[in-house]
Amino acid sequence: MTLSEEGKVIAEHYKILQSGELGIGFALMAAQRYLSRQHPDRMVSIAPADIVLSAGWRARGQYRPQYFAELWKPGKPSLVLPIACKGNHSNAAYSYGQLAAASAHVEAMHIGPYDETPALVFSTALPKDGPATIHALQATGTGGWLHGSHAQAVSLDDAHTDEHFYPDIKQPTEDGKPPSSVTGFHVTPERHGWFRRVLARTSAAGLTAFAGDGSAAYQYLTENQGRKHFTGFAHAAAGTVRDAAETILGIDFLGTDHVFRLNGVRVEAFSGVAEDLLRLLSKGRVEQYRQEVYERRFAWPSSSWDNSWNGPVSVHLDGSVLAMRLLP
Structure with missing residues (x-):
């Protein structure tokens, strides 16, 4: 590097x-x-x-x-x-x-x-x-x-x-x-x-x-932990309208995306969680989330590139994904 x-x-x-x-x-x-x-x-x-x-x-x-x-x-x-x-x-x-x-x-x-x-x-x-x-x-x-x-x-x-x-x-x-x-x-x-x-x-x-998903994050924090920072913000991915939904390496993810410049080149970054797991977390079902993600810990793809996304991807064992690609 x-x-x-x-x-x-x-x-x-x-x-x-x-x-x-x-x-x-x-x-x-x-x-x-x-x-x-x-x-x-x-x-x-x-x-x-x-x-x-x-x-x-x-x-x-x-x-x-x-x-x-x-x-x-x-x-x-x-x-x-x-x-x-x-x-x-x-x-x-x-x-x-x-x-x-x-x-x-x-x-x-x-x-x-x-x-x-x-x-x-x-x-x-x-x-x-x-x-x-x-x-x-x-x-x-x-x-x-x-x-x-x-x-x-x-x-x-x-x-x-x-x-x-x-x-x-x-x-x-x-x-x-x-x-x-x-x-x-x-x-x-x-x-x-x-x-x-x-x-x-x-x-x-x-x-x-x-x-x-700010509304889901809010329910998991106390006042001293700063949950007020998520007051009034609810991400569409956990509601009826999806702000950003992507199928990456054959898995449906919900999340959010950002566009920024890297040395003048426009880059898109998508961060999300597997749709079914994010639904569980948005409903406060941590026990079920942990049970399911534990059972699937060997099933996540290990590839670092998705051709349909046309960029590098990283799928974590907790069901989250970070994907990036260049934009015209």
């Missing part, structure tokens, strides 16, 4: 923004592929940590991960890993410093036992000359599991509520000393069911927003 001529002369502040966004993209793709190989019987969903945590904590300026990877299977406990990712246009030495800084963000999140939460940190180097390199570190641990009878009894179809947890992590003590704590986010066992529901419904909000 190389920068275009336009990219080589772009302003320094934009280069920082660019490396950060590309670093996130490469890191999350690497995380999904790695975790899918480590846990082939599970789906991997990525949810933005800021939105998830805002449903339970109001801490400002506190270190936190950027994303959560939820490894789920219908009827089974979920495994959740905090993720922090950074990017740069420098070299490996700079990436090592970014990895060290990223570790502080994932260490501020504990799920289950103290100091046992597995996590992933990434730093993607995008030097001016040379290939892109993803540096990654994994912390192992026995935590991260959302288990217990209460967590499994929770229905993902039911709305979650805003909570007001104090941002602290309880540290174990010895010899009967009073417990101490450090600032951070701790999902203790009694919060497992609530946290599992927040994760699943936040992921559903991301999918429906990706397809342009």
